[in-house]
Amino acid sequence: MIRIRDLSFSYSGSDSRALSSVSLSVPDGDFLGIVGPSGAGKSTLTYAINGVIPHHYRGDFYGTVEVDGMDTVETAPQKLALRVGSVFADVEAQLLASIVEDELLFGLENFGVPEDEIEHRIEGALAAAGISGLRRRATNGLSGGQKQKVAIAAILALEPAIIVMDEPTGELDPKSSRNIFELMRELNQKRGVTVIIVEQKSAMLCEFARRLAVMDEGRIVMAGPVRDVLRETEILESAGVEIPKIAMLAGGLRERGLYGGEVPLNLSGAASMMRDALGLKPIRDQ
Ligand SMILES: Nc1ncnc2c1ncn2[C@@H]1O[C@H](COP(=O)(O)OP(=O)(O)OP(=O)(O)O)[C@@H](O)[C@H]1O
Ligand SMILES: [Mg+2]
Known part of the structure; x- marks a missing residue:
């Protein structure tokens, strides 16, 4: 459980607030x-959860952040990292080893994972990230997307209860992006891992996340189940958030009185919405 209470933060040297009175709870097993x-x-906000603020970036920190009962200000970042696995937006800076398997190994050794478990963890994490074939490759010879997957595998190897990813698909093509989201869904549903993803590609995020938090100017302007948030098109627009096309279509149909169902989040949902709106029966029934 993550509990953020009335958190405000300004980076040292800056007089504006990067976060302003943010309160948010993320229950175990959530996909936010x-x-x-x-x-x-x-x-x-992701730095507040993994302790990067105030331990790495200093500044004025007001309010409290608790991760599984640990106050992040009072807890050593190393200890927090056992609970919270982070994939940062700048993946290049995150990779330390020159060979892919060493990247995973360093983390496992650092956190004192028993020797006889290490091989199994490395194999499993590489396979889960879909990069078993890159195991002995040099990290600096990889593409941006491959580096992103190495960073993800290194986190998975540590089996954290919470995974926080900042724009994990920034360097990835649509298929690889979907693979990452599918992997996160599997970890979330099968192993109960709490997943938090910051993402500009809102359509894909909405398809996978359970809840959505909308931020603007350091504040959370809205948070709730994905479908509830997507109905608030005015708030999303004023915050400058790209509204998924399917949600726009649902809103337009609703305004015209043509559709009264819930906002669809994927293509098959959109197809049944269109059938509803056009008064068509499903093809197989005709
Ligand atoms: N290391 C830093 N030092 C000083 N100010 C910072 C630092 N990092 C971020 N900021 C400022 O804090 C505010 C919030 O930045 P943040 O990086 O959290 O935004 P973001 O929503 O992640 O943006 P983006 O989508 O561009 O990644 C911005 O005004 C930014 O300029
Ligand atoms: Mg950012």
């Missing part, structure tokens, strides 16, 4: 998406 325009404070 965070959206918002550039500069809204999304990355800073």
Whole structure:
């Protein structure tokens, strides 16, 4: 459980607030998406959860952040990292080893994972991230997307209860992006891992997340189940959040009195919405 209470933060040397009175609870097993325009404070909010603020970036910190009962200000970042696995937006800076398997190994050794478990963890994490074939490759010879997957595998190897990802698909093509989301869904549903993802590609995020938090100017302007948030098109627009096309279509049909169902989140949902709106029966019934 993550509990953020009335958190405000300004980076040292800056007189504006990167976060302003943010309160948010993330229950165990949640899949939370965070959206918002550039500069809204999304990355800073992830730093609050993994302890990067105030331990790495210093500044004025007000309020409290608790992760599984640990106050992040009072808890050593190393201890927090056992609970919270983070994939940062700048993946290049996150990779330390020159060979892919060493990247995973360093983490496992660092956190004192027993020797006889290490091989199994490395194999499993590489396979889960879909990069078993890159195991002995040099990290600096990989593409941006491959590096992203190495960073993800290194986190998975540590089996954290919470995974926080800041724009994990930034360097990935649509298929690889979907693979990452599917992997997160599987970890979330099968192993109960709490997943928090900051993502600009809102359509894909909405398809996978259970809840959505919308940020603007350091504040959370709205948070709730994905479908409830997507109905608030005015708030999303004023926050400068890209509204998924399917949700726009649902809103337009609702305004015209042509559709009264819930906002569809994927293509098959959109197809049944269109059938409803056009008064058509499903093809197989005709
Ligand atoms: N290291 C830093 N030092 C000083 N100010 C910072 C630092 N990092 C971020 N900020 C400022 O804090 C505010 C929030 O930035 P943050 O990076 O959290 O936004 P974001 O929503 O992640 O944006 P983006 O979508 O561009 O990644 C911005 O005004 C930014 O300029
Ligand atoms: Mg950011």
